[in-house]
Amino acid sequence: MLVAAAxxxxxxxxxxEVAAGAAPELDTARAACTDAxxxxxxxxxxxxVVVGPGDGAGPEVYPEGAPGSFRGFGVGLDVRLGRGEGTPGRELPYGLAVGAWLLDxxxxxxxxxxGLAVGESLTAGRCAEAGEALAGRAERVALLVMGDASACRTLKAPGYLDERAAPFDTELARALGTADTAALRALxxxxxHELKVSGRAPWQVLAGAATGNPTLKGxxxxxxxxxxxxxxVATWA
Incomplete structure (x- = not known):
């Protein structure tokens, strides 16, 4: 059963190390993640289970110790998922790598x-099914759910300015802050996709995982x- 989520x-x-000179600009976000x-x-x-956006179509499982790297962003920094030794193989997608960095x-x-990576093409129904399966993995399951909201909030945003972005993010913040699983399923x-939201599938996995525990508060x-x-940044507990 899902007992907590961040x-x-x-x-x-x-x-x-990736942000370099701009690092202080996200200090508040980092502190909130630590609290979560x-x-x-x-x-x-x-x-x-760390859940994040993936590159493939379906859910991809990554074992404890799976390696990740920020070398693609120009930084010689490697991470591992949890405390396991891991084995050579698939590298963590960037969202799970950030999650591994937070845990370390x-x-x-x-x-x-x-780790569980879920692709953008995964339907809401399949995301929810994956979440329900995760919640059944152990008596007490926690999720660290990685994902960004819209990338279209300003003219200089990666997706340029889209007037629909701010209302979308406002409703999303309300849903995550109140553990509104129905609203997340209905995203x-x-x-x-048009607003370049990377967290849609991971949040719908969370909604599915929470199905069996209606006492969760956001x-x-x-x-x-x-x-x-x-x-x-939000917590469910």
């Missing part, structure tokens, strides 16, 4: 860790849109 943004810029992971630790899960930064050692897939810890991209 929702965090996943821009590689969250990693100070504290909620996960307090829930004492038997299993933690906060010294996570409270439960085994796995407009086509609109999310708290919005952080909401901002630096660089024209919506960054949200």
């Amino acid at each position: 929702v965090c943004p996943c821009p590689p810029l969250l990693v100070p 992971l504290g909620v996960l630790a307090a829930a004492r899960p038997d299993l933690l 930064r906060t010294g996570w050692a409270d439960a085994p860790v796995e 407009d897939t086509a609109l999310a 708290t919005l810890l952080h909401e901002d849109a630096p660089y024209g991209v919506g960054y949200l």
